[in-house]
Amino acid sequence: MMKSKISHWISFAFLLFLSLVFIFPIYLVVINSFKSKFNIIGEPFSFPDEDTFVGFENYIYGIESADIVGSFFRTLIITVGSVVAIVVLTSMTAWYITRVKSKFNKWIYYLFLFSMIVPFQMVMYTMTSISVKLGLNSVLGIIPVYLGFGSGLSVFMFSGFVKGLPSEIEEAAMIDGCGPIKTFFYVVFPMLKPTAITVAILNAMWIWNDFLLPYLLLGSNNKTLSVAIQLTMQGAYGAIDWGGFMAMLVLAVIPIIIFYLFCQKYIIKGVVDGAVKG
Amino acid sequence: MASIELKNIRKTYEDGVTVIDNMNLEIKDKEFIILVGPSGCGKSTTLRMIAGLEEISGGELYIGDKLVNNVSPKDRDIAMVFQSYALYPHMSVYKNMAFGLKNRKVPKEEIDKKVKAAANMLDIEEYLHRKPRALSGGQRQRVALGRAMVREPAVFLLDEPLSNLDAKLRTEMRSRISMLHKELETTFVYVTHDQTEAMTMGDRIVVMKDGVIQQFDTPQMLYNHPKNMFVAGFIGSPQMNFIECLIQKKSENYYADFTYYSIKIPNKMNDYLKMYENKNVILGIRPEDLSIADKNDKENVMELYVDIAEMTGADYYLYGKINNEKFIANVSSNQNIESDKKYKLKIDVDRIHIFDKINERLICD
Numbered sequence: 001m002m003k004s005k006i007s008h009w010i011s012f013a014f015l016l017f018l019s020l021v022f023i024f025p026i027y028l029v030v031i032n033s034f035k036s037k038f039n040i041i042g043e044p045f046s047f048p049d050e051d052t053f054v055g056f057e058n059y060i061y062g063i064e065s066a067d068i069v070g071s072f073f074r075t076l077i078i079t080v081g082s083v084v085a086i087v088v089l090t091s092m093t094a095w096y097i098t099r100v101k102s103k104f105n106k107w108i109y110y111l112f113l114f115s116m117i118v119p120f121q122m123v124m125y126t127m128t129s130i131s132v133k134l135g136l137n138s139v140l141g142i143i144p145v146y147l148g149f150g151s152g153l154s155v156f157m158f159s160g161f162v163k164g165l166p167s168e169i170e171e172a173a174m175i176d177g178c179g180p181i182k183t184f185f186y187v188v189f190p191m192l193k194p195t196a197i198t199v200a201i202l203n204a205m206w207i208w209n210d211f212l213l214p215y216l217l218l219g220s221n222n223k224t225l226s227v228a229i230q231l232t233m234q235g236a237y238g239a240i241d242w243g244g245f246m247a248m249l250v251l252a253v254i255p256i257i258i259f260y261l262f263c264q265k266y267i268i269k270g271v272v273d274g275a276v277k278g
Numbered sequence: 279m280a281s282i283e284l285k286n287i288r289k290t291y292e293d294g295v296t297v298i299d300n301m302n303l304e305i306k307d308k309e310f311i312i313l314v315g316p317s318g319c320g321k322s323t324t325l326r327m328i329a330g331l332e333e334i335s336g337g338e339l340y341i342g343d344k345l346v347n348n349v350s351p352k353d354r355d356i357a358m359v360f361q362s363y364a365l366y367p368h369m370s371v372y373k374n375m376a377f378g379l380k381n382r383k384v385p386k387e388e389i390d391k392k393v394k395a396a397a398n399m400l401d402i403e404e405y406l407h408r409k410p411r412a413l414s415g416g417q418r419q420r421v422a423l424g425r426a427m428v429r430e431p432a433v434f435l436l437d438e439p440l441s442n443l444d445a446k447l448r449t450e451m452r453s454r455i456s457m458l459h460k461e462l463e464t465t466f467v468y469v470t471h472d473q474t475e476a477m478t479m480g481d482r483i484v485v486m487k488d489g490v491i492q493q494f495d496t497p498q499m500l501y502n503h504p505k506n507m508f509v510a511g512f513i514g515s516p517q518m519n520f521i522e523c524l525i526q527k528k529s530e531n532y533y534a535d536f537t538y539y540s541i542k543i544p545n546k547m548n549d550y551l552k553m554y555e556n557k558n559v560i561l562g563i564r565p566e567d568l569s570i571a572d573k574n575d576k577e578n579v580m581e582l583y584v585d586i587a588e589m590t591g592a593d594y595y596l597y598g599k600i601n602n603e604k605f606i607a608n609v610s611s612n613q614n615i616e617s618d619k620k621y622k623l624k625i626d627v628d629r630i631h632i633f634d635k636i637n638e639r640l641i642c643d
Binding site (some may be wrong): 171178 | 378425491
């Protein structure tokens with residue numbers, strides 16, 4: 001009894017320490033976004049006081065200079081478009097390759113798994129050049145590229161869930177008058193809801209925060225939020241407006257944090273379901 | 279309402295394994311047919327082929343007069359009840375039952391009327407707004423039946439629908455399904471591995487083993503005149519006793535001899551036994567065709583050392599061994615019987631069955 005209490009407190013202390021390590025950078029960004037840019041480098045850890053506090057000055061400056069509104073909507077279109085495409089298409093793919101047993105489908109499944117272990121940096125130059133040649137270097141064009149990168153993990157997660165669903169329900173739908181498309185959208189997809197939400201959240205967070213792919217593919221013409229913040233706040237000769245930079249970072253993460261808080265209970269459920277039933 | 283006909287039906291899987299070979303079956307309109315057999319005998323595969331959920335590798339399947347080999351399940355005018363209920367978990371009971379009709383574009387008012395009528399018949403009216411997860415096993419099974427009923431199909435297919443229910447509920451649902459068949463006047467095909475379900479519900483029963491029909495007949499015929507040892511052993515509970523014995527002719531009468539006993543075989547069987555004289559056959563005796571012998575009984579009496587005596591209420595099940603083979607007797611409980619004692623049992627010879635030892639087919643009964 002005593003032993004289990006001690007181990008409980010040790011794990012509590014360890015997890016508390018780990019949480020602080022993760023929360024601390026966010027805390028730094030938030031407090032520094034309210035300080036004058038001249039005080040950030042000198043006293044990065046200090047809380048804003050009478051001398052250093054500048055209110056929302058950094059936010060106003062950032063919004064005015066970095067085309068935040070345009071970047072926000074571009075990022076929104078890319079994120080929503082990509083997430084919808086990933087959720088709908090990969091769930092259909094996972095259902096098909098799980099239910100229709102063939103050697104070809106088995107290989108397709110392994111190919112999806114393989115795509116998960118290839119690091120982006122390994123393919124980024126060749127992929128960028130191919131995408132440009134295919135005319136995918138636009139706000140809508142980048143969506144299929146994200147679909148490609150996001151499909152590996154998503155197909156893996158959906159497949160794990162589909163394997164755990166009794167196929168009799170789909171057979172009952174067939175007898176009840178459904179073809180494959182209707183069976184999928186009326187019967188299978190509603191059952192996939194927990195995994196679909198998890199897949200949506202994971203992909204939304206990644207795509208919203210992504211810097212490298214939009215930087216390489218869209219450049220400075222169609223800046224997304226992360227690219228806009230980086231390019232605008234970095235002045236000539238490497239000078240960085242740290243105040244504006246911190247303020248824009250806070251603005252950029254607010255939507256995705258709200259989205260996460262709304263859906264977080266589904267993330268855990270989806271990940272566990274996929275893991276157990278896979 | 280429709281008849282079903284299977285002509286030389288074969289099912290071979292991609293790996294080359296044939297589970298059903300050359301199956302022929304004629305099911306009459308409005309009949310209640312049971313497919314029964316041990317696990318892996320092909321009964322569910324047969325049902326799934328009738329439903330269109332399993333491709334037919336060879337032969338012809340007719341529902342009514344229509345060849346349906348290549349007709350999709352939704353166009354076969356069938357409804358199916360699954361062992362796992364297979365209810366749509368995200369839909370309410372009402373929507374589960376209405377789904378098939380909605381897909382067939384039946385007007386809303388008519389759907390409502392049919393769903394409520396079926397719910398009333400199955401006592402599930404108060405659960406119509408609930409999701410399946412908020413129902414018990416028995417209630418879910420009734421919803422599954424209701425979903426099939428509202429469609430008013432020509433053929434009702436039921437795949438072990440009672441297997442997931444407890445014993446009491448199973449008995450209740452058994453009679454409910456039989457009543458349903460009477461009221462709906464539709465062809466029912468029912469799969470089970472439980473011979474009690476088969477015997478109590480079916481008009482006729484198909485007994486299957488290794489993908490082959492062993493016998494297709496009424497429950498009475500299967501019980502009284504099984505065609506082979508498999509059917510004899512499968513139908514009836516506790517199962518029939520089999521004893522290897524020697525057929526001998528003594529002064530115009532035939533006798534079945536085993537260990538120290540000689541059982542006199544009724545004269546009606548004489549003609550069948552001529553070619554088995556001095557040969558070994560298998561004698562089949564149902565446990566219920568044995569009784570505790572009177573002191574005056576001298577003929578057709580055998581002795582059993584009872585290892586275990588189980589009292590079931592009206593009867594005793596007496597477990598012992600003859601020829602090192604398990605032997606069971608089912609005798610009346612109006613006298614006290616104890617384990618680890620010897621009892622004399624009288625055999626009702628008019629009800630014995632004699633099987634060929636080699637091909638296990640019935641010689642006479």
